[in-house]
Amino acid sequence: MTLTARDIRIKPRMVTTLAVATDRTQTAAALQSDWLGGYHGTNSIPVGSGGSVVVESATTSTLHMPESPNPVALVGRGFTENLNSMILMYDRIVHTGGGSHSTLAVQQVNTVALPRYTDGKGVFPFIEVYATGAGSPVYGTISYTNQDGVPGRTGTIVNLVAAATFCNPVTLQSGDTGVRSVETVTMSSAGSTAGNFGITLARFICPISRWQVGGAISCFRSDATALELGVVMMPPGAFLWFLTYDQGGSGTREHFFRADWIVE
């Protein structure tokens, strides 16, 4: 796609929105995924290892992208929320489920090949929890293939929250800038029940910022232009996935999100 400044000003924009809704209660210092709902309807839990590719956003609950066989340009967005939390927007690419919190054995994951961003550069792994494992389990490491195709690399899981809907990021081995696939995951301390977790591979798009308006009970609002977003080109089939980094306190979020697209 080629775009000019005039195109961005005058071309028709397709606008997609997430309607105002009531979200979940905040949990301090945690990355909370919207896969099981919150910003939108619930999606199904990925089944087993081997990795399933995320279906196109048009058929899954999320902030939908325009349907197009070609990349579409993200040229604007608006966001309003009433609580103080950082929203991070990713393209969710591959995910698995069926991981157990109650074993110290090496668990096979063997994610499928990336359908986009295939070189793995900038693709981050997460441990995503679908069902809580009791008994204070502690995540250990993953074995992965890096952006250069080198297998057997070791990532260290950052333990934030091992409860359903939460995500735990992974720090990569020195020199690595992304992940092509994840082969195994190992707990460092087992819990008493299996629960359910999986590996999610996602590429970061942008943080979603807000500007505080008024006092504590006011909404936070922000807009971003095409140049501030860097005229992000989203590939066909991209799935917009939101993580919330909460800042503590209590209450439920009310929000509105709007994305402006140019499709050719």
Next chain:
Amino acid sequence: MAITSVDELITGLIAGQRHPWWKNQQTVTALRWVSLWKYAGVPGAGANPLPSGASGAAPSGTTAGAFPLASAAVGQDLYLAQHAWSCDEAGMLTMCDRLVHTSGLSGTSIVTQQVQTVPLTRSTDGKGVECWLECYTQLGATSRTATISYTNQDGTQGRTGTATIPATMRVGEVVPVQLQSGDSGVRSVQTLILNASTGTAGDFGVTLLKRIADMTEPVSVNGVEANAFDLGLPEVSEQACLSFLYLANSTTPGPWYGSFCIAKA
């Protein structure tokens, strides 16, 4: 070539290199600068400069811990054209090209320590090249003054800079070196001497860097989205070793999540 219009900027952004990144939270001392070089995340942590105790190295985009940049085509240049990031506290993030780094200096030695940095491979005239001291193993509990002998941007040797090493300088913390009056940059550093022992040898070194862009997050977790005009569209060497400094506002800054675009034109 230069970007001369918004249309060229947009074309450069669409064809540009996007680099998502994140760095994990660390415990530091509030109101001190920290280098994210050694912090875990994506890219993975950088290593201590080697060889330790010697002249150091001139890192590039292929050095572990840096962002590998794709080469520009013949006749093209690279520009930082967009950067969005967020952190869980208010603070200031500086993107820089890490030009030279050394390690192996002692926090207990009170004799002149040889540094003799390797030559700059980028920004070779030294103009605008800043000198910082970076900690790799925690130093002692007593604040001390470091005096640095360096060669300035005009090639004049024997210039004198000073830096205050804070009490209990932690891993990752950095302090700027104040240059001698009239100087605007550093080509190389020859020696360093402390006025007294900090109490613990630790490990620290000299880092020479070129500042690329500064961005401030005025309110915690509100995030920053900077476009090419906000950033000043700075040119970036395709060999650059891009890394970050952060002025922490609390003892537990981070995690940081960001993504920047390097445009080609």
